[in-house]
Amino acid sequence: MVLQTLRDNKFYAKLKKCEFWLSEVSFLGHVINEKGISVDPSKVSAVVEWEKPSNVKEVRSFLGMAGYYRRFVKEFSIIAKPLYMLTHKNVKFEWTNECDLSFRVLKEKLVSAPALALPELGKRFTVYSDASRVGLGCVLMQEGKLIAYASRQLRKHEENYITHDLELAAVVFTLKLCWHYLYGEPCDIFTDHKSLKYIFTPKDLNLRQRRWLELIKDYDLNIQYTPGKENVVADALSRKAMPSTLNYVITEFALMHISYCHVEVSEADTQVILESAIPKRVLEAQQHDQLLQGVKKRIDEGRVGNFTLDNSGAIRFRGRLCVPQKAQVKEDILREAHRSRYTVHPGENKMFQDLKKNYWWKRMKIDVAKYVASCGDDIAMDFVVGLPRTPKGKDAIWVVVDRLSKVAHFIPYRSTNLASDLAPIYVREIVSWEDHLTLVKFAYNNSYHASIKCALFEALYGRKCRSPLCWDVVGEKSILGPNWVQKTSERVAEIRQRMLTAQSRQKSYADIRRRDLEFQVGDHVLLKVSPTKGIVRIGTKGKLSPYWPILDSSSGWKISLSVGVT
Template structure:
């Protein structure tokens, strides 16, 4: 059949499933065979596509594959690309039960569909997937999934890819593959029908001698006038007003209303009440609803200018009680759940490094080189507990290559490394105080806790660890005059 022949070349024809839809519907069981203008257009367009050379490239295994996919209530579509050029198209109509899927599941079904179609291209290599459904970007972070989504998620985990959001307006190719297009022939048929209806109405145009008068109400901003008057009495702006009329290259210009502007932005005089009114309107009004400091600053700097605008905005937002009560920290935690304590046996100086308990030994070695070897050189010997990573072959080989002797403490006997155990007790006390008094995440306090510990007097050495290490006292805010 013609559909069978055309379907054999479907991966070379863009939006094949939509083009063949009128012909496919004729093959449905119990449907009358009616050859209309849509079927004729579909038949002609498919013949044209089959006799036209497609603009496709051969895939290269060493280049990144990019997949664009989209779903609609009519079908699923996708495009496989490399370096901005098309490798293959894929599309299919929705099955009966799929038409009841919610939008999220339909978009996910499009991703699963293209991965199955192009498995021989994508399996075992890194690639990027783009969809115009933004919630798919957070699919792997969702905790509540239905059974269908869980089943598809198991399939997706077989591939190494990034799931990205691509706005629908930019996702033109995949969007076209999943949506039905309206042909000009259909528009022309509808146009002729409307013309016939208008002929039957026998409409007559009449002109009325009465004219219509339009009134115009002009509203001037009193706020702009008050800024203009305040600029005239501000000593700094008076000089700028005079200079702007004398030089054309100046960044300060006077507009048609007589208001001084800096690179197109209105210059606000050094008037505390005027600045407060602007900040109040841009933060607490019904059209603003308490934006953050960054958003508020970028909104204001497009319109107004004064010296210290960013500082004033930050202070205003941070002093807003409503923001302090209602807004929470949205930043994702760093994921640290342990502290790596490293103490110098001679000077008693310590380093407190935040880590995750699941870090592999290779990552610990990288931190060790960056934080310890970089600052102090290679130690002659190391005493550590019997953590599996410190007893691993990799860690032993690393210390052997660096020339450090590795000594392990006795099992179930922490007194072997009593110095480190005592340091951990002090660390726990300092950390508890910081979290109770200042709040925030515990790992953000570690740098200051390390500073405090290394600048505290130790009776065993008769000085602070900083003095023992560097031979001088550390400058602090208490001794800034020395």
């Protein structure tokens, strides 16, 4: 059949470029076999292994390659909307959570793309079209077999269309997109807008509708009504909105590894409880520590006053969980309090105050100080200047060294750059802080502040926010309105008193080095005169006021004023 078609059209095939008796063939990035047409796996692998774009050019490159297979991907234009928004003119490149989710979903869709049937000329086509306030969508089928998906977002002017025109626009979109299949072939178009059945017998049409009607009349089609609940695929293509930020958070939570936490689900599958695994690990360590087992024995005998047992059988010192000295869990607690994503490398005092509310062991403050001092998660930097100027205007090298791994970064810059110019260079070349800003805010608000002697979250809500280190179980307790107001008022008064104490302490530190300013004869000073009745300010005020020389300071201050000043 192929050879006869070539002969009829007077085409000639080169023998060495031909292959015979193949069950499938790769052609223009597609694999064609008896089942239909599908995506070439070798081409898809390039998309799947694509690194996250870092600029608009890379986004366009990814969309160009992925868009080549858009006929295989249901809701392609809707899924890719955040990426297309990045390519718009005068739009700042910001890789948001929605962009990242869109990027990953597109790659997953391409991997699982279905095989599409090949159209057969002479057989009737079936099209399902639909429109919404989000976009237009359609599905092309033939004898129940899927030929192609198609969808696109609404343009600005289309958002103002009435429902009738939107549904008609979906039909026109389908005909323009699939004209090479539908032109000259019988076709049934199903829509959930009943008035389109009578599009060929209207009374009044605007110019846009007349133009569309002329296009529709060129096709051998029959528009039929189908309820929206039966027009499932096209309806989903047009109505599917972009994944919201909440959906992104849920997806990330499902994939996220929560350190030191495990999940318990009740038998009825109606309740999920998150608990910190640290208390259980401490309890296990206590059972293998001879010193604490001796303490437990004395507790049972009633001979230890400050030590108690909680409901789980764990030993506590004045309400704080006792951590064995030589247990690995102690090192894990220190690391979690200082280097986890929920902290911001606090100093020894802040870290100690955060830990001592929940944990206790001997020489705890010393261990905290040693751990903070030994932390190598910081950098050193140096500047190499005086180099010959390059064609790009750079004449110096900024050297940034990770003190733990000793890895060095060499960044060219201009010696005239200020610190404010180097900061964005450091962020761009070394770190990406914007992705972690939420965690930084959490760590700051949930850490101890010396001025109010508690965490900011605790000052606002009456308790610290839960974290792997502080995961107190909330029991069934309620505080009525009057009691809650009383407790809040007491907490506010206590915080205000702590702030006054901290301000007084800071003032005393500042007063140690403060010296009263002494003027000498000949010094130029500003003069302030109270604007009482009968006295006028001297000339201008503020930073434009004149300076007056001091003539004598033996008894008060004698100042030389200009003639005419009163």
